[in-house]
Amino acid sequence: MTPHVIAIHRHPIKSHGWEVIEQVVLDAGATMPWDRVWAVAHERSNADGSAWAPCQNFSRGSKAPGLGAIRARLDEATGMLTLSHPERDDLTFDPDREGDRLIDWAGDFIPESRAASARVVRGADRGFTDSDFPSVTLCNMASHRAVEQRVGHMLSVHRWRGNFWVEGLAPWEEFDWIDREIRIGEAVLIPRERTDRCLATHNNPDTGRRDDDILGALDSWGHRDFSVRAEIVQGGRVALEDAVARL
Numbered sequence: 020m021t022p023h024v025i026a027i028h029r030h031p032i033k034s035h036g037w038e039v040i041e042q043v044v045l046d047a048g049a050t051m052p053w054d055r056v057w058a059v060a061h062e063r064s065n066a067d068g069s070a071w072a073p074c075q076n077f078s079r080g081s082k083a084p085g086l087g088a089i090r091a092r093l094d095e096a097t098g099m100l101t102l103s104h105p106e107r108d109d110l111t112f113d114p115d116r117e118g119d120r121l122i123d124w125a126g127d128f129i130p131e132s133r134a135a136s137a138r139v140v141r142g143a144d145r146g147f148t149d150s151d152f153p154s155v156t157l158c159n160m161a162s163h164r165a166v167e168q169r170v171g172h173m174l175s176v177h178r179w180r181g182n183f184w185v186e187g188l189a190p191w192e193e194f195d196w197i198d199r200e201i202r203i204g205e206a207v208l209i210p211r212e213r214t215d216r217c218l219a220t221h222n223n224p225d226t227g228r229r230d231d232d233i234l235g236a237l238d239s240w241g242h243r244d245f246s247v248r249a250e251i252v253q254g255g256r257v258a259l260e261d262a263v264a265r266l
Contacts, residue, residue, distance in 0.1 A: 022187035022263040033058035034079040036091030042258035045206045055146035061134035068140035078136040080219035085128030087222030154248040156181040161190040169236035177224040200266040205255025210247035
């Protein structure tokens with residue numbers, strides 16, 4: 020089977036919802052359009068969007084499992100975002116002007132022992148990915164199935180919060196791509212690092228509750244990594260069913 024793209028996901032607000040899309044146009048040196056454009060800074064954070072900041076500055080799923088069940092739907096033309104959760108009525112709002120509405124809607128998902136959500140910030144020149152360089156994540160369905168086998172049942176791919184899902188590879192083959200050029204659709208990417216994982220992977224995207232020990236499953240391979248973070252070196256359109264190849 021020729022490796023190819025089977026799913027594309029973006030996350031308009033970091034840790035606050037995922038969205039399925041069919042195609043995207045990537046730009047060299049950038050993050051995915053509309054992916055982690057916004058983030059929710061907590062009360063102990065100084066992040067204001069003027070520069071990239073690491074994940075410790077934001078409300079996120081590793082500390083608040085309930086956030087894992089949020090889904091998103093973005094209207095690119097208006098910038099309006101609709102969030103849904105099994106325990107909430109839908110919220111439609113403008114993240115740039117109505118961040119307080121998001122805090123009211125999702126703030127109580129944050130445990131009392133954690134810093135409370137304080138404000139929504141927008142990245143000035145890139146999305147708030149976890150890497151200190153602009154990146155997108157490439158995920159391997161065969162590696163996902165290997166984790167499912169360790170756990171003993173099927174798992175939602177949304178636990179991993181990745182961008183591009185590839186079918187047709189061997190398990191963990193993506194780790195061999197580090198510092199090699201990968202063509203995906205019209206774009207060329209270079210994976211720079213493996214994606215280290217945290218407790219956010221234990222969050223069930225359907226319920227917002229922790230269940231399976233995903234980190235324990237990864238430990239059986241001697242690491243806690245899943246997917247690779249890649250730099251876009253040549254922009255272009257990427258769509259479902261596009262071929263993926265190492266150059």
